[in-house]
Amino acid sequence: MRAEDGPQAPESPAALGASALRKEEGKAAEDSYRLGLTYDSGGRLEIPTHLLFPAALPRPSPGPRMNLERVSNEEKLNLCRKYYLGGFALLPFLWLVNVLWFFREAFLAPAYEEQGQIKGYVWRSALGLVFWLVALTSWITIFQINRARWGALGDYLSFTIPLGIP
């Protein structure tokens, strides 16, 4: 494999990066075009084989955008805000991701200009997350305890009704 892909890959980056060009917009797309990196629609990173063998490439490869270390502070703030706002669309998992992802940036990283705002977003995301956690946990508990007692209501609220138990 190495013998085949190694020398070939740098010479035909267009083939590797073509799909990326179609999917991503702007600078990021150009970036990945240059690197031969592609993101599929789910945001999952696909690394072309030649990246596995850095020796075959003329220069060291910088990390992808998902790595916060390589993103400008502005962009960090932008991302954090997007995730925070997205969470309001009844998507508490975005808040969970936001908290986990930016926790280091917000509280542990050395101070920088946008850190205050990021801190705020992370805090609020965490609050929202806790709210959701509490709400969901209590609802699930109440529902599981009372489903049988509620009778018809319990059945209408159930997606799958268990067989053979009240």
Add this chain to the structure above:
Amino acid sequence: MATAGGGGGAASGGRRTCLLLCFVSLLAGLCQANSVERKIYIPLNRTAPCVRLLNATHQIGCQSSISGDTGVIHVVEEEEDLQWVLTDGPNPPYMVLLEGKLFNRKLMDKLKGTQRISGLAVAVAKPSPVDGFSPSVECPNDGFGIYSDSYGSEYAHCKKLRWNPEGNGLAYEDFDFPIFLLEDENETQIIKQCYWDHNRGVNGSAPAYPLCAMQLFSHMHAVTSTVTCMRRSAIQSTFSINPEVVCDPLADFNVWNTLNPLNASGKLEPGDKVIIAATRLDSRSFFWNVAPGAESAVGSFITQLAVAEALQKAPDVAALPRNVMFVFFQGETFDYIGSSRMVYDMEKGKFPVQLENIHSFVELGQVALKNSSDLWMHTDPMSQRDESIYTEVQNLLAILKNSSNGVPNVTMKEANSQNSLPPSSFQRFLRSQNISGVVLTDHPLAFYNRYYQSIYDTAENIGLKYPPTLTPDQAMDFVTDIAKSLASVATVLGRALYQLAGGTNHTAVEADPVTVSRLLYGFLVKANNSWFQSVIRQDLKVFLGDGPLQHYIAVSSPINTTYVVQYVLANLTGTVVNLTREQCQDPKKAQDANKDLYEYAWVQGPEDPSGTGRLPQCVRSTARLAKAVSPAFELQQWGSSEYSTWTESRWKDIRARIFLVASKELEFVTLIVGLSILFVSLIVTYFINAKADILFTTPREPGAVSY
């Protein structure tokens, strides 16, 4: 797969070779069960489970957990043996193998109160329990007859008379463990042998492992009540991706015919009067689809079939001013499903006969006439408070008494007129309209039947015995004492109906004892006989088994009994007409056929005298089916207290098997050995790997080159 058997025996333990692997890969699909499973389990093939039924408010029956309930077998032959199960035995939970004679209320209450049993297998008692056994209730169909707290409250809830004093109510009880009936004595013996071999300690001490155990699967999907299960079925079938119906209404078909044909798709004029002769078709027992019902159902509907035949043969039938309708109600055991539906249809005008067309009503209850020749006429005290009804009823009684003159074996007697009606379909008609009517039974007060709705209500219960030397065909035509009695009852009833219909020469009506004999043989001894074969449609002949028919109302389409009764009735009352197969199956193609008046059936016919097959023929009769689905389901009133609401739960898997179980210690030892081998090999491999360079000297030259 005989090969699998041979292979399993020879290479059982190691199965090192590929050989059995070949089985796995290629033959597994062809084998019924793999050979390892056959070495472990003995399936019990002839069992009947107790299943869950539900009504508007309750669930009854039994249920296992979803993966089956397992327990160490303990055989209880005497009541003292239960001590071991309930307190002494060291290996709970136990699976109790109970002798049939001990299956009673007292013992079941004890078992219900303990966590130490996981299930029950009941062996059939032979002979039937001498003290009687009825798992039904003391007051059958209470609350759905005519008497209630607001109407005839002095008769309601069997206050005056408990009709079924033997009833212990077990069949209407909810059990949270599985209960199976062992129908085959050989299988019972196998289980007992396993118990004797493995589960008997020396001198009453705890037995040593491995122990013999049984596993019963009867997981029921429905729960709580019909309201709940029907609602869940409805929700699931509308919303769910994977619709799962959890219960089905008990439903079947009534069988009915008329003496003179009437337009089945039209309606009778209000002036046309009809005399209804009714009886019930179904019975039940504690166990699913075991419902021999010899005395509680078969005796009476056989008699009515004989009546229908006798009356059809009577002279001047076509000239009678009033018609006679014979109805065989299905599902009466479960709060009058069939009769309540017929009354409902009559009220809604969906049946050719309306309630106001009914002249009078004669119902046959249990009429085995075992103890004496007295046939008791029960009447309803409430409706007779109406003067005109009273007169009509007295007239009816007089005609019945008059009809019995000169008939041997039967004496008509009036039951106490201050007693209520026994549980009967007639009550459903009285609920809607005051009609003169009478219920004929062989008991003046409580049932004489001591096995009402139990597995023991069989041919023996009504004293049906044949000399042992007879061939099946001889036995079928052998006139037994019970056949004579039932034929006499049929004659009396036939003559009474003839008079009620306006006939005069009633002594010409005479029921045929041979017909009764054949019916008794067919319904109670062997359904797969030459006569039943000849009267039934070809596609239905699979319904005729080698044993007696079971009369439990099912949840879908006509059951065996319904079909057989319909075709027997058609054969007894109909005529063979000269139509081709196509014309018979689609009478529109025949010019002289009248689909509105008659029902045409293409039956197998008698055997060809040359013995090469059958001579199929077309039978024209008025025997029809009418839906017997409780109106509660038509109206979607699942919590109805007016109509029957019985449903049967669905299930996926019902089976039973026996096997040996290992002690917890042995299992634990296996686990420990496995874990130690794992850890030892982890450690050893780690060190060998670490010292591989020392252990294994590679050739001097790094010479894999030469390789």
Add this chain to the structure above:
Amino acid sequence: MTAAVFFGCTFIAFGPALALYVFTIASDPLRIIFLIAGAFFWLVSLLLSSLIWFVAVTLSSTKDESVQKGLLIFGVLCSVIIQEVFRFAYYRLLKKANKGLMTISQEETSPISIRQLAYVSGLGFGIMSGVFSLVNILSDSLGPGIVGIHGDPPQFFLASAFMTLVMVLLHVFWGVVFFDACETKNWWALIVVIVSHLLVSGLTFLNPYYKASLVASYVIMLLMGIWAFFTAGGSCRNLKRCLLCRDKDFLLSNQRAR
């Protein structure tokens, strides 16, 4: 609670294989590939022998007990020979693959020696045959029952697990000896491998006398193990050195994989 039997038997049969895999195979992707390829070759041999078996059974559709027994013995014979043929085929394939590997390798030597290949492929054969012979039994060991209601000895699961363990290890040893025999054109060693394979397979006909078949199989395994140890470059001197920890380079050599 019968899950205990399931896990117990699984660990007995596959514990050593798991340990070998974790410490010697998992660290090297190349070895994983060769392991799986070995397992695949064993599967193909299984497919072939089951085809032969299927044809044989279909042709002789009798229920005669002795004919069935004869068929079974014939099946065992065929299956063992086909397995060994496939082992040889795999050896040929690996030789070719090794040459290819050597050409692309930057170093002078192949990234994996033929001796290692022998071990890896043997383990692949062993694991797959073990899985196939035990998986059905394991699935039944979960159920509530144990063997014995027809009077068979109740140690069926345990004996099967130990037998599988023998087979897994034997396949490893056979692999090592077989490949070495091919390398050195030592044909009598090849014959010994095939005969011992036949012998162990034949021993299972002694069942349900588990003691006899198990003890004999373990003796054969021990002998094969010793032989494989010496074939792989082991010696009593090495063993002594190793046990007494005399080697000063121990920590150093530890760094390199075998």
